[in-house]
Amino acid sequence: MKKVLVFGAFDVIHPGHTNFLKQAREQGDYLVVSIARDSYIIDWKGKKPVHTEEVRRQYVLATGLVDEAVLGDEIPGTYTLVRRIKPDVVCLGYDQDTFKADITEWLRRNLPDTNVVTLRPFRPEVYKSSKLNAAAYRAADDPGFESK
Numbered sequence: 001m002k003k004v005l006v007f008g009a010f011d012v013i014h015p016g017h018t019n020f021l022k023q024a025r026e027q028g029d030y031l032v033v034s035i036a037r038d039s040y041i042i043d044w045k046g047k048k049p050v051h052t053e054e055v056r057r058q059y060v061l062a063t064g065l066v067d068e069a070v071l072g073d074e075i076p077g078t079y080t081l082v083r084r085i086k087p088d089v090v091c092l093g094y095d096q097d098t099f100k101a102d103i104t105e106w107l108r109r110n111l112p113d114t115n116v117v118t119l120r121p122f123r124p125e126v127y128k129s130s131k132l133n134a135a136a137y138r139a140a141d142d143p144g145f146e147s148k
Contacts (some may be wrong), residue, residue, distance in 0.1 A: 002028035005087035007072065007099070009036040010056050011049045013063065019122035021065040024091040024125040027117055033060050034081055079106055087114055094121040 004027045025031050026039055035057045038069050041049045049056065053071055060069040082090070082103075090107065092100050100116065107114045 001030050003030045003032065003085060003087045004088065004089045004091055005032045005034060005082065005085055007034045007036070007096070008093065009041055009049060010060050011041070011051055013059050016122045018063060018065065020091075020093055020119055021060075021063060023119040025026035025065060027087055027089045027091055031039060031064050031066045032066075032085055032087070033069045034070055035060060036072050037074060039074075040076055040131050050093065072111045077102065079103070079110070082111070083105075086111060089115045091117050 004024050006020070006024045008020075010018070010033070021031070021033070035053055036044075038053045041047075043142055052058070057069045057071060060066055070081065090103060092103075096118075100118065103117050107116065
């Protein structure tokens with residue numbers, strides 16, 4: 001069985017995410033998604049996610065595109081989850097360049113048979129989480145906010 005692992009926040013699931021998951025699924029037989037912890041998103045983006053880590057995990061499972069969705073490591077960069085899963089392939093999004101260098105080096109030293117694949121973007125001018133989440137963050141911060 002060829003295991004595939006992907007990483008992401010998946011805060012507001014959109015067609016870009018589903019395309020990403022479909023592409024990842026094509027890389028193997030068993031797809032595991034590592035959901036970024038709330039604390040990591042706060043540190044990384046400087047704000048709370050719209051949905052909690054457990055809700056985001058449930059949303060990813062509800063897509064029906066994944067075999068397993070797990071919460072990521074409490075301490076980023078430790079790769080405890082990667083060590084446990086031992087994926088054959090790690091798929092990254094086109095916009096995960098900073099992460100790519102770090103995990104590629106870690107895999108080279110620790111799981112050298114694991115391949116890293118960068119997946120194609122799906123209409124990033126429309127389905128970029130940071131663009132879509134802007135309205136969601138405003139709505140979460142201001143109950144009176146209405147998206148136009």
